[in-house]
Amino acid sequence: MDDYLKIMDEINQKFEEFRLIILQETEKVKELENFKLTPQQEITMFYIIRNEPIIAKDIAIHFDISKSAVSQVLSKLEEMKMIQRQMNSQKRRETLIYLGDRGKDFHILLEKIDELLVGKYYSKVSLTELKNILDTLNKIIETNKNKGREIK
Template sequence: MKDEYIHQINILQNNFNIFVAKKFENKLDNQLTAKQVLLLELIKEGVTSTKDIADKLNVSTSAVSQILNKLDDRGYIERKFNPQNRREIILYLADKAHQYFKELAVLKKQINKEIYGKLSSHDLKQLKDILEKLQVIATDSDQSNSYDKKK
């Protein structure tokens, strides 16, 4: 029975994500890939070196560099030399990325109002609690997998 619920949840979640993507796709620059957006998010959060991004994502610096090159070519990031260490390059969001995040914030508000805003406070609290539980489970699982790999 549990497997059937999980199966139904997966279908509902996929359908919901597809619906939201279709409904709001023309409201945002959809030329960015998920990986590019992830890198922009990390830079926004203060991760400003290729090596630190690679370490955080557990991927090679060359893989990160390839994505950063595309973001640089398209005007989303800027690279500047670190004045304290000229061998180090610091990554910054360019104006285009700042504009992207402004548009994303407006879009999130619209989604919150049009979709989540239709739920009762009780339903929203339940959803929040369940998502928090899932995050703890995923984090614990990820940490135990990291521990198992180190053995």
């Protein structure tokens, strides 16, 4: 167990160093602060960007939170013009969530940051090494998902 703790500490230190490098060298990252999003709002926006159009129920299921909690986050995001809601023309009881004007600006900025990070950092290591990192993260996430299926 001690070996795991030592490695975890080193991993955390490297994440902190990498985050610092990104913050110091990337002006675009500082522009994200202009959106004044809480961590919960930011994560919700990432999910909406990847899955739009989407319904609130799908967000609640994905994050394993109540629909009322999602509704509170969405109301604030809508107020901030990050998202907009439209009635689903095929299912009238369903409301689809799309990016609003500021949400589109947020998405464009994220794409610019990704391109910058790929050009400056990620492209300096092999795709195999990046895939190994992704595989490791997926295993950790899968362990968490399977935790709920265990019989106690």
